[in-house]
Amino acid sequence: MTTDSIIEVRGLVKKFGEVEVLRGITENVRRGEVVAIIGPSGSGKSTFLRCLNLLEQPTEGSVIIDGVDITDRRTNINKLRQEMGMVFQHFNLFPHLKVIDNITLAPVKLKLEKDKTHARETAMRLLERVGLGDKAESYPVQLSGGQKQRIAIARALAMNPKIMLFDEPTSALDPEMVGEVLKVMADLAKEGMTMVIVTHEMGFAREVADRVLFMDGGIIAEQGPPEKLFSDPQNSRTKEFLSKVL
Amino acid sequence: MNGILLWFSEFGASFAESFEKNLIRQDRWLSLLRGLGMTVELTVGAILLGTVLGILLCLMKLSSVKPLSAFAKGYIRVFRGTPLVVQLLIIYFGVFGSIQALRFVPKEVAAIVAFGLNSGAYIAELLRGGIVSVDQGQVEAGRSLGLSSWQTMRYIVLPQGIKIAFPTYTQEFIVLIKETAIAGYIALEDLTKKGDIIRSRTFSPWLPLLTVAVIYLVITTALEIIFGRVERRLRESDNR
Numbered sequence: 316m317t318t319d320s321i322i323e324v325r326g327l328v329k330k331f332g333e334v335e336v337l338r339g340i341t342e343n344v345r346r347g348e349v350v351a352i353i354g355p356s357g358s359g360k361s362t363f364l365r366c367l368n369l370l371e372q373p374t375e376g377s378v379i380i381d382g383v384d385i386t387d388r389r390t391n392i393n394k395l396r397q398e399m400g401m402v403f404q405h406f407n408l409f410p411h412l413k414v415i416d417n418i419t420l421a422p423v424k425l426k427l428e429k430d431k432t433h434a435r436e437t438a439m440r441l442l443e444r445v446g447l448g449d450k451a452e453s454y455p456v457q458l459s460g461g462q463k464q465r466i467a468i469a470r471a472l473a474m475n476p477k478i479m480l481f482d483e484p485t486s487a488l489d490p491e492m493v494g495e496v497l498k499v500m501a502d503l504a505k506e507g508m509t510m511v512i513v514t515h516e517m518g519f520a521r522e523v524a525d526r527v528l529f530m531d532g533g534i535i536a537e538q539g540p541p542e543k544l545f546s547d548p549q550n551s552r553t554k555e556f557l558s559k560v561l
Numbered sequence: 562m563n564g565i566l567l568w569f570s571e572f573g574a575s576f577a578e579s580f581e582k583n584l585i586r587q588d589r590w591l592s593l594l595r596g597l598g599m600t601v602e603l604t605v606g607a608i609l610l611g612t613v614l615g616i617l618l619c620l621m622k623l624s625s626v627k628p629l630s631a632f633a634k635g636y637i638r639v640f641r642g643t644p645l646v647v648q649l650l651i652i653y654f655g656v657f658g659s660i661q662a663l664r665f666v667p668k669e670v671a672a673i674v675a676f677g678l679n680s681g682a683y684i685a686e687l688l689r690g691g692i693v694s695v696d697q698g699q700v701e702a703g704r705s706l707g708l709s710s711w712q713t714m715r716y717i718v719l720p721q722g723i724k725i726a727f728p729t730y731t732q733e734f735i736v737l738i739k740e741t742a743i744a745g746y747i748a749l750e751d752l753t754k755k756g757d758i759i760r761s762r763t764f765s766p767w768l769p770l771l772t773v774a775v776i777y778l779v780i781t782t783a784l785e786i787i788f789g790r791v792e793r794r795l796r797e798s799d800n801r
Contacts, residue, residue, distance in 0.1 A: 368705055370701055370704065370705065385682055393704075393707050393708070393709050394707065395707075396704065396705055396706065396707040397706070397707030398707075400705070400706075401701075401702075401703075401705035403698060403701065405698055405701065407696070407698040407699060407701060407702035408702075408719075409699065409702070409703075409717055409756075410721065410799070411721050411724065420716060420717075421703075421706035421707060421708055424708060424712055424716060425706075425708065452798075454799075456799055467702075470706070471705075471706070474706060503768050522659060
């Protein structure tokens, strides 16, 4: 165990009724590391990611974020979630709020920003950063999928998180919009953000990730640096999966 | 041709006579107007009480605290499963009639309570329908930002749920206006009762009650138009 781990997962098991979706996962993520999780559908990738911020309650095992055991009942999970941004496959922007209010809602309500004016300034900066400075006053329905996802990233960043979790961020996008979202994510990785990304974008995983986890049947079947895992997989399931998707 | 004209003139004369007898004489129009005032008072009182109650009941029913949700469930079952007239009678004669401290409370208060308690059950359900149809992803997005479950409800789910429930809510308001017509059961003189009183005095079967019906129709139609406008405003964020 390295002291530099920002995420430590110990013996994580998740059951939905009788179905064991995660069958004992132990894994660390270092500060500033970019980890991509790949694997066939139903292998537990999303469930694993969702256990990291307790959108799913683990059945067994512990998840330690920056030294705090989040599976401990005494932990203030709301406080911890502020430090972990999450980006969803279907964006989940708040349709009743303008883009700018989507971004400022949580920082204002959680008193992360001094006042609304400061929150708006931060939000505008983030919007510029994802290339959507002109969309502040739009409603989500007026945006394309790629734009929505970039707003969702900006919204998560407004909480100034230490970790960003991405749950298949480009899977619901039209192909021509995938690039603009991946670019924002690659920039984020370059700035040193700790990121855990469930993805089907093998090219992106190869280029941006420091490490790739291959999940199959509720366990991490194989892992390693992308160049190794993609060009010289050891596990037969990994080989089979990669032969299908690459 | 002549026959038709004659019929019209006779009809016109008898209509004018009936109009004078049923609406003008003894300021009967004023009596209807007072009745309308009572109808409005009952409706507005009941919708206010019903809305507050409905929101509470809805949150209770959605709550994970068992006794709260069980209470809300039972309440809604009872008030939606029995006739409103029966509820009105029980609350007026039973609750307000037999409890000493409530004996001298004005009748209309008892009626507002009865209509409000009933309306609360319906509003709770229509509101719940709106809330549960908000995508679960919205809750996850709110929670993942660190908002508490109450904050997520208050700032993300409720505004969207209310918007979805709004058309049904306005319908409930319009239904309530018509339902207060049973207030005559406890001798309250609302619009319907006033019309019926005129009928019993003038023995005219048509004009007083038709006038009452037209007044209801004008009000409900006007409200439909107003609510329709508000609905379009609410949909602003859905427009491309």
